[in-house]
Amino acid sequence: MMRAAIVSRPLDAALLLAEVAGDAHGATTLFVGTVRNTNGGRAVSGIEYSAYDSMATVELQRILDEAASRFTDVSIVVEHRVGTLRLQEASVIIATAHAHRAPALDAQRYVVEELKKRVPVWKREHYTDGTREWVGATS
Amino acid sequence: MMRAAIVSRPLDAALLLAEVAGDAHGATTLFVGTVRNTNGGRAVSGIEYSAYDSMATVELQRILDEAASRFTDVSIVVEHRVGTLRLQEASVIIATAHAHRAPALDAQRYVVEELKKRVPVWKREHYTDGTREWVGATS
């Protein structure tokens, strides 16, 4: 099971967990990126995510292909949401599963780090004072 | 939020995710250990987990204390189930959350690795041929 998508609806952790589940797996992991209430000392009210959708999907798929060759028989599902998200809403969820824990955890780490470096998604933070700013660095 | 427990009821990933959630967190992780259908080439029908309950709880708490001092402001909830579990049922769930992804992921890894080494829990696999065997090595 390998699937990557850019979506504009709320993400559902339980669905992604179920999607990678299988009785050959002994370890399942989840990474959930959420909108937090401060950044650089400023009070955040929400984050607007935008993507170069077509390339982002392809680049995520490339990352999964790389993970598949590094971590044989791993299952991975990743969804990144775009649009304006409120505090605590999930912007990205990565689910991995494998017979053993080390490849499941290594694949999780690999996908999140590569995603942060390579996938063309941008965010503009909305602050409680009404201002907005593009965020250049990943957090 | 730091909590560790040995329990004899089914584990609920969504509840543990919700328990560590907070709007100061940008990253949440989950590790789910599940019963898989083979081990060492033998067909497994279930696993019976037992624990030295009182010490296991204390040892888990020690691991969380260590994680708290290594990964400042991390939230962690861990539950390990005992009893006889069927295929795909969760034996352990670790949820972590932090403002940033690196400490959330590092804490997840730390807790799962220390748990495997130190927490007094044992498992006896039940095979589809009706035999049972204590499992010495972790998987």
Place this chain on the structure above:
Amino acid sequence: MHLQVLLFATYADAFGATEIVLDLPDGATVGELVTAVRARAPHAALPPHPLVAVNHAYASSGSVLSTGDEVALIPPVAGG
């Protein structure tokens, strides 16, 4: 050849557009395209060596462009 160049996030803001069209000689490279884009909006916040994607894959500045290529200038990414 005519090339459409997609712009996103800060680059789109800087150019006031999400897409611009350039006329470049056949055989132009990614590096030459970047020079042409910068010449067109000299005061915009486009760095000398931005990330460029051609047909949904990152491309080096020496890559040769062809008519019909989907070119995009990629600001520093910040997903997750």
Place this chain on the structure above:
Amino acid sequence: MHLQVLLFATYADAFGATEIVLDLPDGATVGELVTAVRARAPHAALPPHPLVAVNHAYASSGSVLSTGDEVALIPPVAGG
């Protein structure tokens, strides 16, 4: 002093009990307790240096025991 020693998993199977009671001299160490346990069931599968917990914490073989201590012999753990 009387000491109750908890047994689990393979050790419980080997001894046919989840708990045994030993009579040891005051000031006995964890190592001396292990020797006494092994002498009591010489053919049981208890290694020379098993993990031992005293009052819910792993203890070294030199640790001195006291009346009332909760002692447990810990087979190789396999949780998760």
